[in-house]
Amino acid sequence: MCISKDSEDGQDSHQQGPREACGVVAVYGVDNAALTLYNGLFALQHRGQEGAGMVVSDGKILHYCKGMGLVSEVFTGDFAEHLPGRIGIGHVRYSTTGASKTVNVQPFLAECRDGMWAIAHNGNLVNAGELRDRYQKQGAIFQTTTDSEILLHQLADPTYFGQRDRIRAALAELCGSFAFVIARPHCVYAARDPWGIRPLSLGRLGKGHVVASETCALQQIGAEYVRDVNPGELIKLDENGVKSLRFADVPVGGYGQCVFEQIYFARPNSHVFGQSVYATRTAIGRTLAREQPCDADVVVPIPDSGVLAALGFSHESGIPFELGFIRNHYIGRTFIMPSQKSRSSSVDLKLAVVPEAVAGRRVVVVDDSIIRGNTIQKRIGVLRRAGAREVHVRIACPPTRHPCYFGIDFPETNDLVAAGRTEEQICALCGADSVGYLSLDGLKSALENSGHYCYGCFTGRYVCGTEHVVCKHALERSGPDQLEDRHHRYGVMMQ
16 A cells, blocks of 8 residues: 655646646446546546546445546556456546645545445535535534535435435535536446536446546547436446436526636537537637737737637638747646646746747737736736737636636635726736727627526626635634545555
8 A cells, every 4th residue: 555645735846827627537337447547537637637536446345546646647557456447436636625635635435334435526516614514513524625525424414324315315405516426336426416517428438338527538538428417417327327317407597507618628629518619719719809809910829728719810810820839738727726826936837938929020819718817917028028019918708707616716806807907907917908808798609508608707697506605725624634644545445
């Protein structure tokens, strides 16, 4: 058994930037499940770079491996030999609730009266504080400081234990965004919140099945896409195939798919909410060029998530596309970094300007979004020092003026550069010659079923109540964390 010697604060050199949602994978009836999970998690690495883990069942025992770092750093050498079986779940983490610590790396495991359970979660439960307080008053002991652990306590709760529809009853009490995968020794479950905020797709691999946050993971492991897990649906994968169950009806206000999945989070080769991310982002860029025209000599994207919008802008405007920035691919995504300090330091290392592409030219820079403003301000300064004559900024979404409570790491209004500022004020703050944003109507025009999306970070109107929201570190223990030194990288949970 290996002991993981990870840093307490999770400030590893790979993670620098704005953060996104986590990623989950589950497999049933697949040979070498550990290797399949590895490949799926590798394809989802963009969704979380703080930690990774997996649980694999050989039909009797749940084996696990997890730790801080990238997928390639956590699962090394002969890791698959420690994880035999054809059933399993995996997770890559980006923390939106709970500190960036080893103890908070998923999947989580627990032993209930009826055996072992393992869970992994993508999303944010806005009623986590309320539920946690209820269970602690009943004497429950929490091992982590994340909202995800709530589900384990529900599954162990005697109130639910005797119910035939135990999992469905527990899920129905949760409020917020979630895509859960759950492993038992003989089966796997997957569930998606009633609003459909986070994506979750079902695929087929040989005679087995796969569930993943994005279809790019299915593609990576050679699985055939079957369909999305529906909002409010719980599916069970076992020897009888796929069983579909409902745990919630469509909410009164309708669905609330996260629009940032299309703008930023998802990989371009994914289909999210039934729509090609590649096609969506290029369409957004075309609309942006029509709404916010600019006299310029070159269109320059901020890699990587601004590339497709810039390509669409170039095609629509006729302004040549140039790679004015080269990305260091050994640095993580800066929106996905745990702290402002790590975001600011990594932004200096992430991109290098190509002077020959911008010197003496009027440059229009296209980026997917401006969140805190630390990235674009530095990029404009670098372009000017490289000799750019003018720098105009075009943003492929509306101004982000409101927090997100459903799994994106901008939960405080004070963190947002657009909050309380006009476009002219943002322009002056960033040091650009002009700043132009895509309109909300322009964004909707690029989306199929645009009424099924949540635009709360732009409008302040959310798909479900946020009155019980807790801040990212609200669930931290007040005393020193005694679990870190006892965390094992490898282990087994026996039924």
